[in-house]
Amino acid sequence: MEYDAVIGMEVHVELSTASKVFCSCSTQFNAPANTNVCPVCLGMPGVLPVMNRKAVEYSVAAGLALNCTISRWSKMDRKNYFYPDLAKNYQISQYDLPLCHGGWIDIRVGGVTKRIGITRAHLEEDTARNTHTLSGGVSGIDFNRSGVALLEIVTEPDISSADEAFAYLTELKRILQYLEVSDCNMEEGSLRAEANVSLRPRGSAGFGTKTEVKNVASFSGVHKAIDYEIARQRQILDSGGTVVQETRGWDADRGITVSQRTKESAHDYRYFPEPDLVPLAVDEAWEARIRASLPELPQARWRRFQEAYGLSPYDAEVLTASRAMADYFEATVAAGAGAKPAANWIMGDLQALLVKNGLPVEECKVASGELAAMIRLIDDGTISGKIAKDILLEMFDTGQSPTSIVEAKGLIQISDESELERIVAEVVAGNPGPVEDFRNGKEKALGFLVGQAMKASRGKANPKMINEMLLKALEN
Numbered sequence: 001m002e003y004d005a006v007i008g009m010e011v012h013v014e015l016s017t018a019s020k021v022f023c024s025c026s027t028q029f030n031a032p033a034n035t036n037v038c039p040v041c042l043g044m045p046g047v048l049p050v051m052n053r054k055a056v057e058y059s060v061a062a063g064l065a066l067n068c069t070i071s072r073w074s075k076m077d078r079k080n081y082f083y084p085d086l087a088k089n090y091q092i093s094q095y096d097l098p099l100c101h102g103g104w105i106d107i108r109v110g111g112v113t114k115r116i117g118i119t120r121a122h123l124e125e126d127t128a129r130n131t132h133t134l135s136g137g138v139s140g141i142d143f144n145r146s147g148v149a150l151l152e153i154v155t156e157p158d159i160s161s162a163d164e165a166f167a168y169l170t171e172l173k174r175i176l177q178y179l180e181v182s183d184c185n186m187e188e189g190s191l192r193a194e195a196n197v198s199l200r201p202r203g204s205a206g207f208g209t210k211t212e213v214k215n216v217a218s219f220s221g222v223h224k225a226i227d228y229e230i231a232r233q234r235q236i237l238d239s240g241g242t243v244v245q246e247t248r249g250w251d252a253d254r255g256i257t258v259s260q261r262t263k264e265s266a267h268d269y270r271y272f273p274e275p276d277l278v279p280l281a282v283d284e285a286w287e288a289r290i291r292a293s294l295p296e297l298p299q300a301r302w303r304r305f306q307e308a309y310g311l312s313p314y315d316a317e318v319l320t321a322s323r324a325m326a327d328y329f330e331a332t333v334a335a336g337a338g339a340k341p342a343a344n345w346i347m348g349d350l351q352a353l354l355v356k357n358g359l360p361v362e363e364c365k366v367a368s369g370e371l372a373a374m375i376r377l378i379d380d381g382t383i384s385g386k387i388a389k390d391i392l393l394e395m396f397d398t399g400q401s402p403t404s405i406v407e408a409k410g411l412i413q414i415s416d417e418s419e420l421e422r423i424v425a426e427v428v429a430g431n432p433g434p435v436e437d438f439r440n441g442k443e444k445a446l447g448f449l450v451g452q453a454m455k456a457s458r459g460k461a462n463p464k465m466i467n468e469m470l471l472k473a474l475e476n
C-alpha cells in the first residue's frame with residue numbers, strides 16, 4: 001500500500017531576553033552551574049512570579065511575523081508533573097488560551113511554495129538542565145536554565161516530508177533571527193525541534209497513530225529522524241501491525257528512533273490557571289507599537305532583492321539567509337558597488353573565506369565600504385579581477401583598505417600599451433611551438449600564450465588588452 005506522511009512540528013525557542021521570564025536572574029549561557037538562580041526559579045515555597053514584559057513583546061513580535069492573531073486576553077496555566085528538572089512540580093505554560101494563534105508561514109521546496117499553518121505560539125518557562133555524565137555515578141541539575149523564557153511554536157499537520165520539515169525549520173529560524181528575539185542556537189539548546197509523525201493510506205482523510213520524535217540536535221538530524229520514522233511505521237503497517245502512540249528519542253549514532261515513553265494526554269497534566277499571575281492583556285495600541293517595530297522580514301527582503309537589484313531567486317536567497325548578510329550586501333551596494341559584482345564577490349570569494357575561518361559576516365574584517373572600493377578599482381581598470389582575489393585575501397586577514405594594499409605592493413594593473421607590447425613580443429618569441437600550433441588552427445594554444453603573458457607580468461597585465469594584442473601579433 002502507498003502512504004502519505006502527516007507531520008506536525010513543535011519548536012521551542014529560548015527568547016533572548018536579558019533576564020528570566022518570572023524573575024530577574026540573568027539568562028547568560030555557560031555561567032557556572034547554579035549561579036544564575038534565586039528563590040523564584042529554584043521553586044522555593046511562597047515565592048511569587050512576575051511577568052517579564054520583554055518576553056511578552058518578543059512573543060507578540062514572533063506571532064505577528066508568523067501571521068498569527070494576537071490574543072487580546074490570554075492567561076498562564078500550571079502544567080503539573082514531577083521531574084527533577086522542575087523544582088515546583090509544575091511548569092508555568094499556556095494551555096487553552098495561547099498568546100498567538102492561527103498563523104502561517106510559506107516555505108519553498110524544489111521551487112514550489114507551500115503554506116504551513118501555525119496552530120499556536122505560546123509563552124512558557126524553561127526547565128533546569130539534567131546532566132548524567134558526571135563521574136561517580138551521580139547526576140547533576142543546573143537551574144541556570146530554569147525559568148528562561150520559552151516560546152513554543154506548533155504547526156498544523158501540514159508537512160508531508162522530511163524535506164518540507166527541514167525547509168520549515170530553516171524558514172522559522174531565519175524569521176526569528178531577523179526579529180532578534182532568539183539566537184536559535186541549536187547547539188546551546190536555544191532551539192529544540194520535535195516532530196509528530198504519522199502515516200495514512202494515500203489519499204485518505206483520517207489520521208493514523210502518531211509518534212513524537214525528540215532529542216534531535218540539528219536540522220539534518222530532524223530530516224534523518226523523520227525519514228527513519230516514516231520507514232519504520234510503513235514497515236509496521238505493511239506487516240499488519242499497529243503503530244503505538246509514544247515518544248521516541250533519536251539516536252544519532254545508530255541512526256534510529258528508540259521508544260522512550262508512551263505519550264501522555266493533556267488531562268494527565270491537570271492544567272489549571274496560574275493563580276499567581278494576572279491575565280495577559282495585549283491591547284490594540286500595544287500590538288500596533290510592536291508591529292511598527294518589526295524589521296523587514298526575510299521573504300519580503302528576498303522579493304525586494306530580486307526586484308530592486310535584478311538578482312536571481314537563488315542569489316537573493318543566499319544573500320537574505322541572515323539579516324547580517326543582507327545588511328552587508330546592501331551596505332556594499334550603497335557604497336558604490338554594482339549589485340551583481342557585489343553579489344558575486346560576497347557569495348563567492350568572501351563567503352568561502354568566512355566559511356574557511358568559521359566566521360559570521362558580522363565579524364568579518366572587510367568593511368562593506370572597503371569591498372565596494374575594491375570592486376570600483378576593478379571597474380576603473382586599476383586592478384585586474386585576478387589580482388583582486390589576492391587583495392581580498394589580504395583585506396580579510398588584515399582589515400587594510402584595498403587602495404593601501406595596491407599601493408604598498410605595486411599591484412596596479414598594467415594597461416600601458418608599450419609595456420604590454422614588450423611582454424607580448426617576449427611570449428611570442430619564447431614559445432615557437434604553441435605559436436606554430438595556433439597558426440595551424442589549434443585555437444587552444446592562444447589560452448596557453450595568454451597565460452604565459454599574465455605570468456610574465458605577475459598577474460598585473462590587463463587581460464583583455466593582452467588577449468587582443470596577442471591575437472593581433474599571431475595573425476601577422
Ligand SMILES: [Zn+2]
Nearest residue numbers: 023025038041
Ligand atoms: Zn531567578
